[in-house]
Amino acid sequence: MEDTIAAIATATGEAAIGIVRLSGSQARPIAQEVFRAGKTKKRVRLKSHRVYYGSIVDPARExxxxxxxxxxxxxxxxxxxxDVVExxxxxxxxxxRRVLGVMLKAGARLAQPGEFTQRAFRHGRIDLAQAEAVCDMIRAQSDEAANLALQQLEGTLSREITQLRHQLLGSLxxxxxxxxxPDEDIDGHAGPPLVDDLTRMRERLQALLARAGEGRIIREGIRTAIVGKPNVGKSSLLNALLGQERAIVTPIAGTTRDLIEETVVQGGVALVLTDTAGIHLTEDAVEQEGVERARRALESSQLVLVVFDDSQxxxxxxxSLLSMIGSRRAVVLLNKSDLDIKKVDRDWLKAHxxxxxxxxxxxxxxxxxxxxxxxxxxxxLGRSYESSARPxxxxMRHAHCLERAxxxxxxxxxxxxREEVADIVSIDVREAIHALGEITGDSLEADIVDRIFQDFCLGK
Ligand SMILES: Nc1nc2c(ncn2[C@@H]2O[C@H](COP(=O)(O)OP(=O)(O)OP(=O)(O)O)[C@@H](O)[C@H]2O)c(=O)[nH]1
Ligand SMILES: [Mg+2]
Structure with missing residues (x-):
């Protein structure tokens, strides 16, 4: 029998309400040991799916x-x-901490991160893709990301994968x-020919993979670096996008020395913005370090906003900044248009x-x-994902599994x-079935499952 786990399920800090959760065969006895009902503070035998008002006591001294x-x-x-008690x-x-403390004293064990959800998975209430969606839902930073997580939580992805897997089992x-x-030709089997079936499934996998990049952007946001030489208005841009005076702005070149990171939701996607120090040659050691950090931020970004001062x-x-972009997606911004001095050479831009x-x-x-x-x-983003029936x-984990399949x-x-013997074909199809099963957790080693749940927050 599994032991009974306990954890604080809500975020730390001050709030009106916080929740401590218990799960396991001893959840009810432990709760009955430390809970006293109503004003009379009596012990009660708890009934399922009821809410009780009362107090938690230290049973040693009541x-x-x-x-x-x-x-x-x-x-x-x-x-x-x-059995669960909240x-x-x-x-x-x-x-x-006091409530959790007496529960631990009464026999519960402190839960590992993600252990509640892991139990939901192990007991078959949700599959692995749905369990992962719980985490995504909690971490969602935009409406789109939350919608995507909810779809996955409700099993849209799991159904698609399970269906594909069952069809492959049929082919197998x-x-x-x-x-x-062996005397019979594989393709001579009754029903739709094997090659057609496998081709169609391969195309479905391809279609799912084609939009995986888009899905990741919605889920994780776009790492965006704001770069430019000093004083062009990078910090001003960060502030304008955020709608608040987050970064210090002054007319002095070299104001920003360190990276400033903030997230803003734009058109449904989260931009994880980094304001950087102006990139230029300098003797100042602090500035040099700032420039170095700006370079690294640029290199690890998915989108570069290159800011030029149009009045200059x-x-x-x-x-030279343009050569640093490499193959990253970028937008050149000609800032300070309000001054109406268009000094940046448009022809040069068009040519370069x-x-x-x-x-x-x-x-x-x-x-x-x-x-x-x-x-x-x-x-x-391509067309909105809501317009497509496909999940x-x-x-990344799901995309890797799909690629393998x-x-x-x-x-x-x-x-x-090549008209190889059926054994060879069978091995490949089995591989594909296995890879798909890893998405839903139907085929996965226990230690990999453990690793996936370790990414969860405590109490979930
Ligand atoms: N007129 C006008 N001035 C701007 C605009 N954007 C920024 N500025 C001014 O340009 C100066 C520099 O702005 P910052 O945002 O600090 O520039 P920065 O690129 O972050 O500069 P460093 O941090 O030193 O690299 C400030 O005086 C801003 O008020 C703009 O759109 N129009
Ligand atoms: Mg700045």
Whole structure:
């Protein structure tokens, strides 16, 4: 029998309410040991799916620790499918710690991160892709990301994968028949020919993979570096996008020395913005370090906003920035358009940055920022995922599994083309089935499952 786990399920800090959660066969006895109902502070026998008002006490001295609401949910009608107790106490660190403390004293063990959800998975209430969606939902930074997580939580992805996997199992059966009866041609089997089936499934995998990048962007946001030489208005741009005076702005070149990171949601996607120090040659050691950090931020970004000062015209320093972009997606921003001094040579831009769009903006008045938002959405997102019936792949892990399944099917089809013996084809199809099963957790080693749940937050 599994032990009973306990954890604080809500975030740390001050809040109206905090929740301590118990799950396991001893959840009810432990709760009954430390809970006293109502004003009379009597011990009670808890009934399932009821909410009780009362207090949590230290049973050694009957000393009350906090006033609470307690809910008992008998398994399997609970989050983990085990007996679960949730205690809502006051949401400060002290009351939460006191409530958790007596539960541990009464026999519960402190839960590992993700252990509640892991139990829900192990007891078959949700599959692995759904369990991962719990985490995504909690971490979602934009509406789109939350919608995507919810879809996955409700099983849209799991259904698609399970369906594919079952169809592949059907194909495998066809192949196995031909191994047992080698005189029969594989493709001569009744029903739709094997090659057509496998080709169609391969195409479905391809279609899912084609939009995986988009899914990741929605889930994780776009790492965006704001770069430019000193004083062009990078920090002003950060502030304008955030709608608050987050970074220090002054007319003095070299104001920003360190990286400043903030997230802003634009057109449904989160931009994880980094404001950087002006990139230029300098003797100042602090500035040099700042410039070095700016370079690294640029290198680890997915989108680069290159800021030029349109009232100044381009210098060699500006131009050298363009060579640092590499193959990253970028937008050139001609800032300070409110001054109406268009000194940046448009012809030079057209000749030298043909693959990068450019835009006039004013960080001061906000002119051009909506256009920037549209441009970014265009660069990263295709049609809206809501318009497609197919689930959107949003995690690297899922994309890797799909790639493996896809490659195995490709090999199977090639083997069929070469008229290889059925055994060879069967191995490839089995591989594909296994890879798909890793997404939903149907085929996965226990230690990999453990590793996936370690990424979870405590109490989840
Ligand atoms: N007129 C006008 N001035 C701007 C605009 N954007 C920034 N400025 C001014 O330009 C100066 C520099 O702005 P910052 O945002 O500090 O520039 P920065 O690129 O972050 O500079 P460093 O941190 O030193 O590299 C400030 O005086 C801003 O007020 C704009 O759109 N229009
Ligand atoms: Mg700055």
């Amino acid at each position: 000393e009350p620790l906090d006033e609470v609401l307690l809910t008992y949910m008998q398994g399997p009608r609970s989050y983990t499918r085990e 205690v809502s106490c006051h949401g400060g660190p002290m009351p939460l 059966a066809t192949i196995e028949v031909s191994i047992d009866f 015209g381009l210098t060699e320093e500006d131009k 940055v043909d693959n990068v769009p450019w835009l006039e903006i004013s960080a001061r008045t906000g002119e051009g920022l909506e256009e920037l938002q549209r441009l970014i959405a265009q660069l990263f 959107l792949i949003a995690s 896809h490659d195995s099917l490709k090999q199977a089809l090639e083997a069929l083309g």
